[in-house]
Amino acid sequence: AQSVTQPDIHITVSEGASLELRCNYSYGATPYLFWYVQSPGQGLQLLLKYFSGDTLVQGIKGFEAEFKRSQSSFNLRKPSVHWSDAAEYFCAVGAGTASKLTFGTGTRLQVTL
Amino acid sequence: NAGVTQTPKFQVLKTGQSMTLQCAQDMNHEYMSWYRQDPGMGLRLIHYSVGAGITDQGEVPNGYNVSRSTTEDFPLRLLSAAPSQTSVYFCASSYGTGWETQYFGPGTRLLVL
Numbered sequence: 001a002q003s004v005t006q007p008d009i010h011i012t013v014s015e016g017a018s019l020e021l022r023c024n025y026s027y028g029a030t031p032y033l034f035w036y037v038q039s040p041g042q043g044l045q046l047l048l049k050y051f052s053g054d055t056l057v058q059g060i061k062g063f064e065a066e067f068k069r070s071q072s073s074f075n076l077r078k079p080s081v082h083w084s085d086a087a088e089y090f091c092a093v094g095a096g097t098a099s100k101l102t103f104g105t106g107t108r109l110q111v112t113l
Numbered sequence: 114n115a116g117v118t119q120t121p122k123f124q125v126l127k128t129g130q131s132m133t134l135q136c137a138q139d140m141n142h143e144y145m146s147w148y149r150q151d152p153g154m155g156l157r158l159i160h161y162s163v164g165a166g167i168t169d170q171g172e173v174p175n176g177y178n179v180s181r182s183t184t185e186d187f188p189l190r191l192l193s194a195a196p197s198q199t200s201v202y203f204c205a206s207s208y209g210t211g212w213e214t215q216y217f218g219p220g221t222r223l224l225v226l
Contacts, residue, residue: 004155032212043117043203043217044156051212090155094212101215103155 023091032094136204
């Protein structure tokens, strides 16, 4: 069975600084990988996804993620964080049908001004 | 489009009471699912449906029932609420049963006393 680890529970960055959120997955084959964002009191919104092809994936709101098979990682990055990026971020891995989507425990991002 | 809607937004139940969490989508999506979100545990799949009349269990189905009589609606029933079901519940939908983007509702916060 697949699994996802987000090792950072809480991260604080200054506005304008760069951001990297870590995600490690466990799955025997090439997985489907996702990053979702959840603003306070809201549902989840898809930032980006990786299925195959180019290992650097561009998403919405200026985010990108890089799939590294050798490290079983799919880290999320943003070159310059805005205060509105404060939210909780979830990495997810999928296998088989969409019923097999497994979420990580999330990383809460705080942005200081 | 209203997207995915959920009612109620917040509910308090006593142990043993029953209730139905409503979920509706107006995007003509075939795939719908229910997740629960608990602190430090990410989102876990409860039940899902790949189309009207078809439902299946996810990771944590015990204590919950679902049905899918129409494409638009996917209610989640708690027959006898327990404190362990205190959680935030999210409904999601997507166009197909593959890895199309899932659209999440705003959530229902449930407290079982």
